[in-house]
Amino acid sequence: MRVDMIDEMYPAVETPALIVDWSRVRANVSRMASLARQRNITLRPHIKTHKLVALAQLQVDEGAVGITVAKLGEAEVMADHGLTDILVAYPIVGGTKISRLLDLAQRVRISVAVDSIEAGAALSRAATERAIRLPTLVEIDTGLRRCGVLPGEPAVGLARALSELAGLNLVGILTHEGHAYTAGVPGGLRTATLNAAEAMAATAEQFESAGLPVEIVSMGSSGTAFAGMGQPHVTEFRPGTYVYNDRTQVALGAAHNDDCAATVLVTVVGRTSAAEVLIDAGSKLLTSDRMIVAHPPPTYGEVVGHPDWQVVRQSEEHGILDGPGINELAIGDRLSIIPNHICPVVNLVDRVVVVDGAECNAMWVDARGKSQ
């Protein structure tokens, strides 16, 4: 969204605000859906990026088989508003969490990732008590060193143990190959993605040899979608950020600046004593996230239309812009900023300002703050 358009059409929009250009969102959603269809792969987008029911519904309307969430609170909000097929891609641990998961499973189709026998055994006991058979995916660590057991024998071992537990219905394997983001572009990203896909394929074959069910082989992120979708054995992808995009996705080659659908509208509120420009958004809106790339630049965002005007420093409510010709800006000017990483930015606002042609409406971020 160009600021001059916002200023002309919606001068009452106060800053700082997260502006969502809905026509770009539609284009982004449609593009990923087309790619998935071409590559003959199921799409199960991660809604942690937007946390909006309307956008999750748009993704499903465009062909997604269901959605992915990280937190039960997100799943509950989405289920309350009509989403019926939800993967909780997060280790569910503790009595209350298990109980909430099973409550959900009695209302909508819930599947869950498991990466430890402890978590699996506790889920099994509780599901059995309620006569539920919970679709379960073994999470594989293909290099991120976060959740998951290693591919191959460790994955087969866990799957075998889980398959013997009542209450769990083993349906496949999943991974998040986020480590590919920092492997360097374009070669490193592609290689890391293909290596992850290969590890998943090899593990799937071992599952088959061992007689373990593996209907679903799920990978995914936005940055790895182009390289990863359509690799042998991979059935499902779970990209998230592509609905909005950000500086990271642009740097990864997964989007252009014009595909960035969510930007932070700010006002120039002053100048520093070093003749830099002060804007009314800092880490409490842009976050302190660096770009998720191999060598992240030390800046926190860039100005739409002026990629060399960047947020070079920030404090909680102040951003400091610098770059060639920055003194063209006057106090009171409004600008749009593309953040480094849009997902945690969305997590900071109660509502987004959705611009769609001549319409401009606030939309509540349904699952904001659902960290539990």
Next chain:
Amino acid sequence: MRVDMIDEMYPAVETPALIVDWSRVRANVSRMASLARQRNITLRPHIKTHKLVALAQLQVDEGAVGITVAKLGEAEVMADHGLTDILVAYPIVGGTKISRLLDLAQRVRISVAVDSIEAGAALSRAATERAIRLPTLVEIDTGLRRCGVLPGEPAVGLARALSELAGLNLVGILTHEGHAYTAGVPGGLRTATLNAAEAMAATAEQFESAGLPVEIVSMGSSGTAFAGMGQPHVTEFRPGTYVYNDRTQVALGAAHNDDCAATVLVTVVGRTSAAEVLIDAGSKLLTSDRMIVAHPPPTYGEVVGHPDWQVVRQSEEHGILDGPGINELAIGDRLSIIPNHICPVVNLVDRVVVVDGAECNAMWVDARGKSQ
């Protein structure tokens, strides 16, 4: 708050949660109030750290003359709930913002920081129209290179120009010496603080010589309070973080670990393939802020009682803990984490869990998300 106490007394508290130990809050508030009394200085705490009406009221009950806010939304919430003397320490720019500021000024005592003639002139015009004389402080940049004009002649020049504008009632000068945090401890912090105080004192004297009013000379932050309070000419201090404290304040020598009143309760949800420990809070709760010190360590928090167990990596909803003996931890264990920087953490939660002796209650974060 010790986790074993939380687990014993409040096992139903779900994770991740921001736990506030109210007895520590009372002690922190009381300690800063005592220091201010001893040093004969006015306290006007910045409420951006906690955003809670109850805590702002406690600060005032303990002797604070009023409060400081960064954003008008914060001021509005505080005014709605009985706070009557509010400094908006932020450049107010744009018609809507000015109008909201003046609406507030017709309800409670509002003062405002100004650091440009552009912002001052616009405020003057609007205040004059409403027959308001707005208490105004000239903001000085004593080294942070954020808001403010330089001390000495630039400050005097702006003050003289502002003093000729109707609608503004010049009452003094203010600075935020946040640059002292990264100057090194203990010597650099102290030197930078004293230099800032000296620049403010010299500027105040120049104001007096020029016949400009300078009743208030306001500085402040928590980390610089001990060195800065009581320096010549300084009349007011505006610390914020001291109510909760965090790893940064401990590193600055401004607090001990036992003074950290707000900690993130988490659950161990798994292990990584590198035998590290996975917890259920990441950057969407701990934030990506590094400690605000000279050479910030590359970690995002430390475990209460185990300072060498630190969050070594994180993604949005996952934290990865490592440190000697980390394998003592089992899936399902609960821990408390001291964040690097508590203020943006508070900004991420809708409610805090306040523990006070045998009582444990959720408290809504009144001014959460008030970024406008």
